[in-house]
Each structure stands twice: as structure tokens, then as C-alpha cells.
Amino acid sequence: MRPNSNSMGLHERALKVMPGPQSNLRIPLGVRPTFIKKGSGAHFWDVDENQYIDFMLGAGPGVFGQSNKDYIQALKDQLDTLYYCISGASQTPMEVELAEKIVEHVPCAEKVRFCLSGTEAVQLAIRLARAYTKRHYFIRFEGHYHGWLDNVLGGTTNDDLTGKPFATESDQDPMTTEGKDPFALQQSFKLPWNDIEILEHTLERYGQEVGMVLMEPINCNGGCCPPRPGYLQRVRELCTRHNIILCFDEVITGFRVALNGAQGQLGVTPDLATFGKALAGGIPLGAVAGKADVMDLLLQRKVIGAGTFNGYPFGIAAGLISMKLLEKDEGAHYRTIEKAQGRMMSGLKEISKRRGIPALIQGPRGVFFYQFIDKEIAYSIRDLKTADVLKQNAFRSLLADEGILIMWGGRWYISAALTGADIDRALEAADKVLGKL
Ligand SMILES: Cc1ncc(COP(=O)(O)O)c(C=O)c1O
The missing domain is CATH 3.40.640.10 (Type I PLP-dependent aspartate aminotransferase-like (Major domain))
Known part of the structure; x- marks a missing residue:
């Protein structure tokens, strides 16, 4: 990952004229400033030429990934x-x-x-x-x-x-x-x-x-x-x-x-x-x-x-x-998402198990949740009270350093743009990061 000097410059400029570096929800503290320049498929690039695999999809809207042709x-x-x-x-x-x-x-x-x-x-x-x-x-x-x-x-x-x-x-x-x-x-x-x-x-x-x-x-x-x-x-x-x-x-x-x-x-x-x-x-x-x-x-x-x-x-x-x-080929888009998500979820499950990390992984098609808690299924936020939130924050931040962007709080959005190579890379990064936690 290259130093984020261009992003830092924009961050400083932003704070002079904006009450925050962007206009969305309150930004969590300690998040490294990252300004995005362009996107394509499951990837985007920041202004320092770092490339990311996108599991945020703009907090949900991006069903097709970035810049679907x-x-x-x-x-x-x-x-x-x-x-x-x-x-x-x-x-x-x-x-x-x-x-x-x-x-x-x-x-x-x-x-x-x-x-x-x-x-x-x-x-x-x-x-x-x-x-x-x-x-x-x-x-x-x-x-x-x-x-x-x-x-x-x-x-x-x-x-x-x-x-x-x-x-x-x-x-x-x-x-x-x-x-x-x-x-x-x-x-x-x-x-x-x-x-x-x-x-x-x-x-x-x-x-x-x-x-x-x-x-x-x-x-x-x-x-x-x-x-x-x-x-x-x-x-x-x-x-x-x-x-x-x-x-x-x-x-x-x-x-x-x-x-x-x-x-x-x-x-x-x-x-x-x-x-x-x-x-x-x-x-x-x-x-x-x-x-x-x-x-x-x-x-x-x-x-x-x-x-x-x-x-x-x-x-x-x-x-x-x-x-x-979305209607095309009788919902082919959803089948692609399902396949990619299945690979991501089972890959994360396998890595967590191999590393002895208790983890909950659940979600419907298109979005899932990964959290550090020893549970097969959670039926409400009350079931997640003992989740290791600090570990989740560290996980997200270390993944970002590896070029994998997920949502705050452990949510992963899945688009049909993810390729097999993207999934391999994301799982490799998750394995490396989980090894450090
Ligand atoms: C379930 C749900 N309802 C409503 C909203 C609000 O939507 P918007 O942010 O587009 O105003 C959100 C946003 O995250 C949401 O997740």
C-alpha cells in the first residue's frame, strides 16, 4: 500500500471548507483518509493509486459493482x-x-x-x-x-x-x-x-x-x-x-x-x-x-x-x-452473486476454523456479516452483545491496509462484479490479517 499523501492533502483541504471529509454518516475515528478516484468492476483506486477490492458497494446501492458497462x-x-x-x-x-x-x-x-x-x-x-x-x-x-x-x-x-x-x-x-x-x-x-x-x-x-x-x-x-x-x-x-x-x-x-x-x-x-x-x-x-x-x-x-x-x-x-x-437471463445476476458469496462465506469460515477463531458468519444473498463471537446464528443484536467489537475494528482496518474494503461493523456487500481472482485475493488477505489478530 502506497503512502496516502494525496488523500491526506485532500483531507486537509476538505476540513477547511467542509464539516468532515465527506457528507455521509459520522466517520468512525481512526479511519485512514482515503479519497477515491475511479472504480471499475469490483475494484476502485484512490488518489494515491492504491487499488482496493470493494465489499462496501457505497453502503449497499452498488448491485453491479463499479462502472458496470x-x-x-x-x-x-x-x-x-x-x-x-x-x-x-x-x-x-x-x-x-x-x-x-x-x-x-x-x-x-x-x-x-x-x-x-x-x-x-x-x-x-x-x-x-x-x-x-x-x-x-x-x-x-x-x-x-x-x-x-x-x-x-x-x-x-x-x-x-x-x-x-x-x-x-x-x-x-x-x-x-x-x-x-x-x-x-x-x-x-x-x-x-x-x-x-x-x-x-x-x-x-x-x-x-x-x-x-x-x-x-x-x-x-x-x-x-x-x-x-x-x-x-x-x-x-x-x-x-x-x-x-x-x-x-x-x-x-x-x-x-x-x-x-x-x-x-x-x-x-x-x-x-x-x-x-x-x-x-x-x-x-x-x-x-x-x-x-x-x-x-x-x-x-x-x-x-x-x-x-x-x-x-x-x-x-x-x-x-x-x-x-437484474431481470436479464432469469436473474443470472443473482446467481453470480450467490456463487461469489458462497465462496467468500465458506472461505472465511474455513480460515476462522483453521485458526481457532470463533466467528459468526450469516446473511442473505447480497450481503453478509462476519463477527468475532462464538455463535452459529444470531437472531438479534442482543445475541451479539459479547462480540469482540474492537477486534472487528482492527480486522477492518488491517484489511483496508491489504486493499480490501468492508463496511464498518462487519458487513460485507457482494456484487456480481467479483471475479474468482478477487475472491482468492480477499480470502488470502483475510487469512493474513486473522493470523495477526
Ligand atoms: C434499512 C434502511 N432503511 C433506511 C435507510 C436510509 O436510507 P438513506 O440513507 O438512503 O436515506 C437505510 C440506510 O442505510 C437503511 O439501511
Whole structure:
């Protein structure tokens, strides 16, 4: 790895004019400044000519890897028209076509509304659910992430179930932030996930006041935890019984695990679902999809879901191009990902075992979680309490020194661009690094 002198220079320049070296989430401390110059396939290069294998995929959107030729060419072919559309009306045939495709693939989708990000999609879903049910509270879960706005961000679960289970603020919470509405945590109940009894108990007591149950159907943000057998089915039944909107936040899983999302793979259909990230293969686009009678509150002008750029042609075109590539050869893309991921996961398992390192490796197609803990499976973030987080941080940082970039916290995103040679190299690096830890 070459010294990162060019990146350091940019870092210093950035701090003079920006409140951080980039505009994303809070950067973890101690991360070596790395500015990216270009990407291709599963690789990118920083401004010091270091090459990396990419298991971050921009925190999820990059289903095709970097600069996928078909994707870029298709966008280029439409650029002039798209520019005209941006400067003209933004009501386009492409938007209808993309909505039709989502309706075709996603089980809950009878109607679709586009926005710009996962965060916006979640907020629109909350508003729709409140308007539909005329109830104020929603339920969310420990270890799940739904964007950066006040009403869904952070809060520590309160295990005392004698009153309404609002989360509380805590300095220990990695999602704590100053400047938040002091009443934001009183909009929702926050419960442990994958625990049907707690949900049942809460709904028995407060079901009449709850408009929506919001969850990641596979908890990618909390360790790629799968739902326990029967859990989602039971949640579905409870929501139906209490007339509550069930919303799956598929911002990570949507179009990444499959064209029909986690809901299609797991066989449980929510009332609403939110999408973002992989929906347009790397260009900003969000969506809420769901039952017509809920979505039609927008048509009836009872609910506002505004946004200057909603349905902007460039994002919609990218969504359509993405969808067509994902549909190609009956989902060949997903088969390629599955193969690469299988090799990565079994390789890491073999190395960990050989080196006597207790490790948990789990995840759906397209993303997995590797963590230093002696467990076969984790069903919630609570199961990961004794994980060696410091070791995970060291692992990530040493891997980066070897040119392998993974997400903070132990998440690995898999694109179809990974070659056999990339996987060999990544496993070799992981073996070397695990030998040092
Ligand atoms: C499950 C989930 N929902 C919502 C969001 C927010 O999406 P965005 O960052 O596009 O606003 C994220 C982002 O990581 C997410 O993982």
C-alpha cells in the first residue's frame, strides 16, 4: 500500500471548507483518509493509486459493482433526452414503466410512489400509516435503522414493560445525536426484535394506538439477522388482527436479495414497503410501494408526499436500467452473486476454523456479516452483545491496509462484479490479517 499523501492533502483541504471529509454518516475515528478516484468492476483506486477490492458497494446501492458497462452505456444513451426531461416536465413514461415493474415483482406493491432516498421513503410510509389508521404511534425495533431523521434515529430500548415502551436517550447509543427534537422518541415504541411475546404483549395493551409496525424483514443493520422461523408470519397476523399497517423497510434487501425482495423470499407480504439503495443501482432513488387503498391516500390528496425532484428522470431511468439488468437471463445476476458469496462465506469460515477463531458468519444473498463471537446464528443484536467489537475494528482496518474494503461493523456487500481472482485475493488477505489478530 502506497503512502496516502494525496488523500491526506485532500483531507486537509476538505476540513477547511467542509464539516468532515465527506457528507455521509459520522466517520468512525481512526479511519485512514482515503479519497477515491475511479472504480471499475469490483475494484476502485484512490488518489494515491492504491487499488482496493470493494465489499462496501457505497453502503449497499452498488448491485453491479463499479462502472458496470451495460448500466453506464444505457444511461449515456439517454443522457440528452434525460437532460431535456430534467429541464422540462418530470412526468415521464419511464416512471410509469418502472412502477409497473415494481408492481410486477414485489408482492405487496399494488401502487408505487417515488422519492429520493430511503430516509424519505420511511417518512412517507409513516405518514401514510398514520393517515390510514388515524393512530399516532408506530413500533420499531432494536438494531434496525430507518434513516437519519429524529423520529427513527437511535434511542435505547426500555426493558421495563410496565408503561408505554418508549426508547430513552443514552450516551452509549452509537446513534445518539445532539440537536434532536426532545419529543421524537415519544412517537414510537422501540422493542427487541424477533421476540413475538413482547410484540404481542405491547399490542394487547396499546394496539389501538399503534398505526404501523416498521422493521427490516432481515435485520441487515443489526448483524444480518434472519427472522426466527414463523416470526414474520406471526407479526403479519398480529398486524392484521389489530388493524395495524405492517411496513417492511427493504432499503437494503430490496432488489439486492432478489427482485421480489426479502418479502418475496420469506413469503410474508407487508402492507407497505420502502426501497432505496439498490433500487437504481447506485443513483439516488427511493420508493414506497404498497396496498392500493393505503397508497391512494396520495391520489385523494389526503396525504402529501412532495419533493421537487421526486420521480426525476435521471433516477427513474437508472431504476429502469437496473431493473432490466437484474431481470436479464432469469436473474443470472443473482446467481453470480450467490456463487461469489458462497465462496467468500465458506472461505472465511474455513480460515476462522483453521485458526481457532470463533466467528459468526450469516446473511442473505447480497450481503453478509462476519463477527468475532462464538455463535452459529444470531437472531438479534442482543445475541451479539459479547462480540469482540474492537477486534472487528482492527480486522477492518488491517484489511483496508491489504486493499480490501468492508463496511464498518462487519458487513460485507457482494456484487456480481467479483471475479474468482478477487475472491482468492480477499480470502488470502483475510487469512493474513486473522493470523495477526
Ligand atoms: C434499512 C434502511 N432503511 C433506511 C435507510 C436510509 O436510507 P438513506 O440513507 O438512503 O436515506 C437505510 C440506510 O442505510 C437503511 O439501511
